[in-house]
Amino acid sequence: MITYKSLHHVSLNVTDLEKAKEFYGKTLCLKEIERPDFGFPGAWYEIEGQQLHLILDPTSQTIRQDKHLSSREGxxxxxxxxxxxxxxxxxxxxxxxxxxxxxxxxxxxxxxxxxxxxxxxxxxxxxxxx
The missing domain is CATH 3.10.180.10 (2,3-Dihydroxybiphenyl 1,2-Dioxygenase, domain 1)
Structure with missing residues (x-):
């Protein structure tokens, strides 16, 4: 059996880190926190004890192929x-x-x-x- 304490973080790939940071930091008003140097660009945000991690991958595609807004997708x-x-x-x-x-x-x-x-x-x- 696994006993959980909380959700720690969600990681997302982004293709343009500066655009993503503008959106998550300024538009969604999330607080950026220090991120270890992994040897590749990214950004971390703290949200009430949990974290959102952005990972830069210019060739990445999101899970969603169709970019229209939907409540039924990941x-x-x-x-x-x-x-x-x-x-x-x-x-x-x-x-x-x-x-x-x-x-x-x-x-x-x-x-x-x-x-x-x-x-x-x-x-x-x-x-x-x-």
Whole structure:
């Protein structure tokens, strides 16, 4: 049997590190943290005790072949404090979104994608949604 403590990190390949850092750091407002020198470029972000790791690979392709926004493809989810504030911020920053405020999941969801098409869900519990 395996006993888990938490999800530690998610790693994503990106083809343009500076574009990705602009998106994750400035648009999604994630805090970049120190990253060991692995001999290849990348960036790490801390999210409430968990981490997101970006790995530069200019020839990489994301899991998603079709880059349109979808809630049914591989993605990772981040819990946010305010659905409306998050949606407003993304729109102010010209980020395309797919809104699912009344999802059967019980989460009010906003889907968006990074510059490489990696899909991201931002959500709040529907009980906190008004």
């Amino acid at each position: 993605h990772f989810a981040l819990r946010v404090e305010s659905y409306h504030d998050t949606l407003r911020w993304l729109k102010e920053n010209d980020v395309e979104t797919l809104e699912k405020p009344y999802s059967k999941s019980g989460f009010a969801q906003i889907f968006c994608a990074d510059p490489d098409g990696n899909l991201i869900e931002l959500n709040v519990d529907q009980n906190d949604f008004s």
